[in-house]
Amino acid sequence: MATIEDPATSGAGKLQKPMPSTAFEEADEAEQDDFKPLTREEAQQWRQRQPHASVWAVLGWQVVLAVLAACVAAVLTRSQPVVVSLLYGAAAVVVPTGLMAWGLTKGALSKRAAGGAQASLAGFFVWEGAKLLLAIALLALAPRLVADLNWLALVAGLVVVLKAYWLELWFRARRLKQNCELG
Incomplete structure (x- = not known):
């Protein structure tokens, strides 16, 4: 991943933010931002809807x-x-x-x-x-x-x-x- 400098900081304390270098990494970051964990009840409902293998x-x-x-x-x-x-x-x-x-x-x-x-x-x-x-x-x-x-x-x-x-x-x-x- 490439890095960019944060313009809000300067000098020795420069903050380095990771910058996505490929479309895959950008899509991966977008998916991570949209991720919402299920509650216990939602997880139980999901399990009940799934056929048991x-x-x-x-x-x-x-x-x-x-x-x-x-x-x-x-x-x-x-x-x-x-x-x-x-x-x-x-x-x-x-x-x-x-x-x-x-x-x-x-x-x-x-x-x-x-x-x-x-x-x-x-x-x-x-x-x-x-x-x-x-x-x-x-x-x-x-x-x-x-x-x-x-x-x-x-x-x-x-x-x-x-x-x-x-x-x-x-x-x-x-x-x-x-x-x-x-x-």
Whole structure:
């Protein structure tokens, strides 16, 4: 940031005011000037209008999509190795997501809540790391655990189940829209 001299002062006690040097900094300063903190009541009302995001809802959609994909694969291919490979690919996402969901909601998160935001964020990274490592381990073990593994079906199971995040976001946006129209 560039500085300018305050004309009201002179000599050794010159006051230096920061002057925005880019349009981004000017916009940022304008936003800071317009910021008004919410009261306790306003914050509670805002929370009530927001749809509750749940990792368990995502997990539920993942299971539903896995079962639907397996049914479609069974009807279209009539091949047991394809269906088993697809389900294993889905499980490589669902099982780690379930572990993370448990860790964040039932496990140590509630105990860490007393530790503040930093402890909660650290817990999130720990469980996300565990989820990632378990998913990689499951994929690495796939050739040993699944007879006649069909890699294309396994990847299809992964992709279909990963779309559950988008499905949950879509349903959450619809709920938010309905709440706004009602309220």
